Amino acid sequence: MALCTGLVAAQTSPDQTRPVRLAEPTGHTPVDQRGAKAAAIRKTLADITLPAGFKVELYAVVPNARHMAMAPDGRVLIVGTRKSRVWAVTDLNTDNIVDDVREFAPSLNFDVPNGVVFGNDGTLFVAERNRVLMFADAGKLSRITELNAVAIVPEGALIPAKYEGRNHTSRVIKIGPDNKLYISLGQPYNVTPLSKINPFSEIGIGGIIRMNRDGSNREVYTDGIRNSVGHDFHPVTGDLWFTDNQVDGMGDDIPPGELNHQIEIGQHFGFPWFGGGAIRTKRYAKHDVPVSVTMPAVETVAHAADLGMSFYTGNMFPAVYSNAIFSAQHGSWNRTTRIGARVMVTFIDDAGNAGMKPFAQGWLNANGAYEGRPVDVIQIKDGSLLVSDDFAGAIYRISYSEPNTE
Numbered sequence: 001m002a003l004c005t006g007l008v009a010a011q012t013s014p015d016q017t018r019p020v021r022l023a024e025p026t027g028h029t030p031v032d033q034r035g036a037k038a039a040a041i042r043k044t045l046a047d048i049t050l051p052a053g054f055k056v057e058l059y060a061v062v063p064n065a066r067h068m069a070m071a072p073d074g075r076v077l078i079v080g081t082r083k084s085r086v087w088a089v090t091d092l093n094t095d096n097i098v099d100d101v102r103e104f105a106p107s108l109n110f111d112v113p114n115g116v117v118f119g120n121d122g123t124l125f126v127a128e129r130n131r132v133l134m135f136a137d138a139g140k141l142s143r144i145t146e147l148n149a150v151a152i153v154p155e156g157a158l159i160p161a162k163y164e165g166r167n168h169t170s171r172v173i174k175i176g177p178d179n180k181l182y183i184s185l186g187q188p189y190n191v192t193p194l195s196k197i198n199p200f201s202e203i204g205i206g207g208i209i210r211m212n213r214d215g216s217n218r219e220v221y222t223d224g225i226r227n228s229v230g231h232d233f234h235p236v237t238g239d240l241w242f243t244d245n246q247v248d249g250m251g252d253d254i255p256p257g258e259l260n261h262q263i264e265i266g267q268h269f270g271f272p273w274f275g276g277g278a279i280r281t282k283r284y285a286k287h288d289v290p291v292s293v294t295m296p297a298v299e300t301v302a303h304a305a306d307l308g309m310s311f312y313t314g315n316m317f318p319a320v321y322s323n324a325i326f327s328a329q330h331g332s333w334n335r336t337t338r339i340g341a342r343v344m345v346t347f348i349d350d351a352g353n354a355g356m357k358p359f360a361q362g363w364l365n366a367n368g369a370y371e372g373r374p375v376d377v378i379q380i381k382d383g384s385l386l387v388s389d390d391f392a393g394a395i396y397r398i399s400y401s402e403p404n405t406e
Helices: 036-045 194-203
Strands: 007-011 054-061 068-070 076-079 086-090 100-104 115-118 124-127 132-135 149-153 173-175 181-185 207-211 219-223 231-233 240-244 257-262 274-276 298-300 306-311 325-329 342-348 354-361 374-379 385-389 394-400
Touching: 036 054, 068 115, 068 374, 068 385, 076 115, 115 173, 115 181, 124 173, 173 231, 194 219, 219 240, 231 306, 240 306, 257 306, 257 354, 298 354, 325 354, 325 374, 325 385, 342 374
Parallel strands: 007 149, 306 374
Antiparallel strands: 054 394, 068 076, 076 086, 086 100, 115 124, 124 132, 132 149, 173 181, 181 207, 207 219, 231 240, 240 257, 257 298, 306 325, 325 342, 342 354, 374 385, 385 394
16 A cells, blocks of 8 residues: 655645645654554553443554544544644554554655644645645545645745744644634733734634635634634534633633634634633733623633544434534643543533533543543544544544443
């Protein structure tokens, strides 16, 4: 099998794309799936607790695994990282036994390629720190030897270079019901300075922007967020829901994290006037709030770091999980006693009210040490879930079968 792909991205405007092809590089070594690391991960999974009928298994060893995108035919999983690599995980006969894990496009210089998403036509989009790439043929990885890469947002054009930093640069990209790209842009401060609020708002830093699939018609869709690293669209209403990580340094138990619900363009979700929920930031506590603020649909436990999320639309799980949100809590660092490192489930009633509770947990052990830190949750074709973990360097699969009550 020829996995892909040496290539270079053309730094062009959307109407002047000129893909460049290169020869496939040598030394394309697969990641070991059978060694001591895999055995250690399986040992950890034995201690994970889930509701009756559910089980979690190791799907693949994938270094620094972050956000995930499954190709439409279910045979290629693309995995982003906060490093300089993107991974291709192949399961050619879709039996949920991984055939191969190799570096995707190894000749490309990726820079925090955290965000990945497939279109229904097999086109892959990769959102980096300050660039967005499109790979028109990535859904055919098992059948081709090289790919074209096009920079639909050239390097330095996602945000101005003067605002580029090291904090909150893990972009998330999804395709909305309108077939547009939605990209989160975390802002680079714990609390935004007053002089930066308006410039950031105009660009979409501290928000979610949307654009056409060729990079044109960019606009700010969401404002007033600090660092969203997970969003998805309700399968019935089409509304945008997203997680948001809130202000550090205010104490162990405040401010809360957020799961937000957006119904129209331009809504403001409170940051930096609010640090999380209704808790005002110290910097702006005495300032009048100059915008109409939409409060979170769910206030989550402080500093648990709610990240990737997906709505469940499959048929494998019991009916109660239909259209529920599965999301990852990466786990706290800005807290005396750690919390998080688990998968959560949020149920939404007919009136739009939402409630969240733990679904899979145990990666934070009894000694308060991390044995894993979930990042993203996606559904695959058979209705099971994949969960990424950048701490353990793994992808897990959560499946369900009816418990035997005899």
